[in-house]
Amino acid sequence: MAAADTANTKPGWRKVLTALGQAKTAYMLLFGFAAGLPYALLLGTLYAWLSDAEVDLETMGVFSLIGLAYAFKFLWSPALDRLNIPVLRKLGKRKQWIVTAQVLLGAILVILSMLDPVGQLGWFSLLAGIGAFASATQDVVIDAWRVDVADEVATIDILSTVYQMGYRIAALVGGALALFLAERTDWPTVYLTMGAIMLLVGLSGLWAPDANARKGAVDTSDELGFLRQPGQIAPRIRMWALIVVGALWAWALATVGVFMVQSLASTPEARPDSVAFISTMGPLIVVATVVIPALVAAWLVRTERRGEYLLAEEAPAQSGADRLVDHLYRALVLPLTDFVGRMGWALIIVLALVLTYRITDAIWGSFAYPFYLGELQYTKDEVAVASKFFGVGALLIGLALGGYLLTSIGRMLTLTLGAFLAAITNLLYADLARGGAVVQTVSDVSGFSWLVAQMGGDGRLAKLMMAIAGENIAVGIAGAAFVAYLSSIVSRGYSAVQYALLSSLTLLVGTLGRGALGQMIEERGYFDVFLLTTAIGMFAVVLCIIEWIRIARNGRSQNAPPPEPALA
Template identity: 80%
Template sequence: MTIFGFAAGLPYALLLGTLYAWLSDAEVDLETMGVFSLIGLAYAFKFLWSPALDRIDVPILKRLGKRKQWIVTAQLLLGFILVVLATLNPVSALGLFSLLAGIGAFASATQDVVIDAWRVDVADEVATIDILSTVYQMGYRIAALVGGALALFLAERTDWPTVYLTMGAIMLLIGFAGLFAPDAETTVQTATEMADEHGLRKTGQLDPRVRGWALLAVAMLWGWALLTVGTFMVRSLGSDAETRPDSVAFISTMGPLIVVATVVIPVLISAFLVRLERKGQYLLTRDVPAESTAGRFLDHGYRALVLPLTEFVGRLGWALIVILGLVLTYRITDSIWGSFAYPFYLGELQYTKDEVAVASKFFGIGALMIGLAAGGYMLTTLGRMLTLTLGAVLAAATNLLYADLARGGAVVQSVSDLTGFTWLVANLGGDAGLAKLMMAIAGENIAVGIAGAAFVAYLSSIVAKGYSAVQYALLSSLTMLVGTLGRGALGQMIEEQGYFQVFILTTLMGGIAVIICIVEWIRISRLGARSGVDQTALKGV
């Protein structure tokens, strides 16, 4: 799990972070780099192709297992792409360079979907979801350090082709190592066999005509979303500055529509189907075997696209509203202002780039790792829901550290002085101002680490084995939605009212997640196994 977590984090760091340092050194203009960032849409909308990963097998590699076949394929493809990128000049071969980066982002997002599903499927009483989720986060953050700070360090002493060749070799090695990882083939087969055994065309199941209309509606909505996102990316990467579409306008206007089309309406359709089943309406009175290719295609499509949603709605019921509220708000405190972190450090607080690099990258990643370790320990001792709630409280409260920095940082400075941290930083070559920044970043990153470990464990606990690829991809894609859509308004608020008011607002917004966590905690405590949440290692409830 640690290796797979590392494999998930490394391409993300290299393709959506470090790559822009290479483009900057190659003197690629900022507008082109802005268009390049659109490859990140692959991560935002990865749930759109997640159903195919549950139903389609890779020729030859399918003998590796349901999940491993896709994991190994994605990792080997990513390694190959990184090696090829090392041979290209980003200026003279910009078209091929961007195409490969886009394919790499698609492969990386695909790998994320299947690794998330693998984690859910292989979890058991010994390697619990909570433990696997924590070590996954550890591996992911180590990869962020390797693909970020270490890559910059190597580039300064060698060159960018050497860096990407090295990283490509690492991904290839991981891909070969993945051949020997365990797989949850038994779990996936059992879920599929159960679906086949109970059958979609046996007595008591929904009429195929009703299922067909539901499948058509959901497929059209998801197809529209895929076409919309794909068309926008092609137009953006293939147009000049004058005809290039506005990415900010696209995300702010089309983003909510895509979510409504691919999540809200399909969930409502699934709820309607579950209601029909429970009321005994439009059910088969006898077995009706599929006698045509179209009928078998309908069954396969329904199992891939609609059945994961009906399982979700049927198992969780009205609690799904609480869960979606928690998913949408839990990470908002750190996701919504993350894009303004560097302007805050460099512009508002007037720190140097070197100071920010030391505080946010090296020291910050270390603090994040401590937070993840603490989160993992708390999961095993305090329980999942208590840790989840404490993580929400800490993530919201640590925004007040930045509010203090925006007002001069007197409180943070006092804490740094009293704990001896200022003295330590001064003896290592820094000053009181740097110690103050490092103290604030440490507080936030430890809180984010605890919250992150608990949140991944919680998400993993509410998805069903056998349907985990689609269900987890949907939930994880929604996690950063509010933050992404709200950044435009937040930027305007910073311009008009300054950073202090923004940090007070994000603290209050974090309080919403705390309230929803408490509601969910009460629900699980009362219902126990009937809550629809995996009870493995669920202490403190």
């Protein structure tokens, strides 16, 4: 404990160095890399392979549907919190799933390298879909592992930053490096190499610190017994709450699953409209899996606090059905009641912040290439240099700066600063949409244009690189702060479900808004769109300040580990 106290008194950079010496921090970097690599290979680089194989655009569009696994990963997150894998359960609550997912992903990438994407398209799409599911599953468990193992030295802020760094490095390896290798070898060799890397990462995970060893990890048997003690909600009431929440989640999972199967199995003429599905069913799924269950959880919390429908004496489980209901209630409902019980009405602020904090770059990111290539008329090579190589470097700098700021000025100030910078840097692109006079002046005066010229570029390329650098540094700071914030407000015992819900909401809202933004671009042009995204970002800044005040009033230390689950 003395070491931890000493670490907390050190300046920001010393705390960072101390944390980097921890084994769990090294594994966090490795797990971040393992999370980012399959995402880059299955939802990015794979389309380059399909293009080279002359697969039609409609089929490639269907492949993009596997990305739904990431947006709706919270639907199966309760199972990852409760179920164990035979034999592998000895590895630990989180590691058993992390290692299994990584080894499965490695095997899938290796098998994909042996298939012909044209002649064996059915198997190819099936394996890609399974790979996306395994990758999204891995993300859920890695997020929970990060929350579980955080302590006073390897804080949640440091681990969140390191995770983001590993993820972005993987994006570079699975994107730019993969394209570089494909140009000099072939696609099967690229995917065979990447599969071997994933297999090595999975095997390395066997020696990662065990999340179960963390103090405060929830013991399932004790907790299930606790549910039937005097003063707890009566089993009959819990059962009805479980039926409502379970039915809604089951409907949502079935809806997404059926849509993906129909899309991947249908002919181009019979395929369902993915845009229509997202725009119509997306909001309904959010209401069914978040809004209504949150209201049910709020009613349960209110009922318990008022002393209604509570057990007067111990009521032990009488059958296997009783124990099953307890397990399902623990997996689906308790994470929600814990969240509502701890947050109260502040949950509205939290959800509003989650929905708006990353919406600026989440929505606009889909239109980046059309903006660079179509509106600004840059070449593909220029965009690759500015966005993929220079841009990723700027993003890593932003993440490193975000990690330092988290340890030196605190989580909420960094979160607020990140929101402001992420919003205001949209004005750089607004300037580019009007010719880029301001960005060009800054680039010339700072000497950046001269530096780019020495490397073979010109002033026009320097202007694009300057804008991308500004945005990516801001996004890096905001990304590190946002992951740290989400990790800090979930409970260790329910981290898988709670974090998956919050992170999925961020993805879903960005997905739902792209259609409207695309229409606005068509009607008003890019300049007005960037002004709008700046305004949306400023709304997030206001919410950050409100949340900062709330946390300060509660008196919780910004560097405290994530809260334990509220069982009473």
